[in-house]
Amino acid sequence: MIFKDINMESRKELNPYFDLVDYEACEYCFNTLFMWQHLYKTGYYIGDGFAVIVAENEGDTFSILPLAKKEDMARVIKYVVEYFKEENKKIYFRGITKEVVEFLEADYPEKFQYTEERDLFDYIYDGESMRTLSGRKNVKKRNHINYFLKEYEGRFEYRLLNENDFDDCLEVMKEWTTNKEENNEVSEEMEEELIGIKKLFQNYNILKDKLIIAGIYIDGKLEAFTMGEYLNPNMALIHIEKANPFIRGLYPYINQQFLVHEFNNVEFVNREEDLGIEGLRKAKLSYHPVKFVEKYTVREV
Structure with missing residues (x-):
């Protein structure tokens, strides 16, 4: 996979793939990714009916959930896993839902470490x-x-x-x-x-x-x-x-x-999210959220 930087020219190409999903996390929105692209060096790849988003954190490449229909998710996640293998990189996902964690636990037993990222919950x-x-x-x-x-x-x-x-x-x-x-x-x-x-x-x-x-x-x-x-x-x-x-x-x-x-x-x-900032967390809790968008980090053991 050859990834292109997310910029204004990529907006028209990516928007149809955001429309494919019903994710509730703030990361799954063009403006969010574009706004922070300079920090995370976010890139994308368009495949057969899906888009893969990758970025960097502390020098390591990670992927967020692919933009794909639910029925295609297992196939596309396996595609991303193979990409990491081909690049000789440790498999690394961020912003992963509990549902996908359960899928990975079932299909790749004892392969990953899962971390609940409370500071990143929406x-x-x-x-x-x-x-x-x-x-x-x-x-x-x-x-x-x-x-x-x-x-x-x-x-x-x-x-x-x-x-x-x-x-x-x-x-x-x-x-x-x-x-x-x-x-x-x-x-x-x-x-x-x-x-x-x-x-x-x-x-x-x-x-x-x-x-x-x-x-x-x-x-x-x-x-x-x-x-x-x-x-x-x-x-x-x-x-x-x-x-x-x-x-x-x-x-x-x-x-x-x-x-x-x-x-x-x-x-x-x-x-x-509140990023773990105490004052921000207090302010967000004061409005009484009805739920959180839980996010997990998944790393290859």
């Missing part, structure tokens, strides 16, 4: 609960939003964003990062995330058929923005959400309004 929420924030469990979120609405009444605007607003978005990112630096919270992932955001902005003219970007202006200044898209007809995927942390209620408000305005019918919302 958080899945009930869409209606996120839009209404009803019930006792969400009373704190409602209180924060009510404070925001009262404090900034008549001074804010929620709207969709486009190329004319992206400089403002980058200014939000700059201020957000500065705050993180002051609290010694800046990580390599944050720096790489900014590169990825800029890539999405630079190619928005093409990506806008799927990618949705919205923000909140207060007194004429952008204070929060978010990006998302439909992962499938029944699930929204939220890639990015940044806001001024010193404005009480702004985070829960843009979170809610983005879903109310742009994803008003989805049953589920995927807000991606």
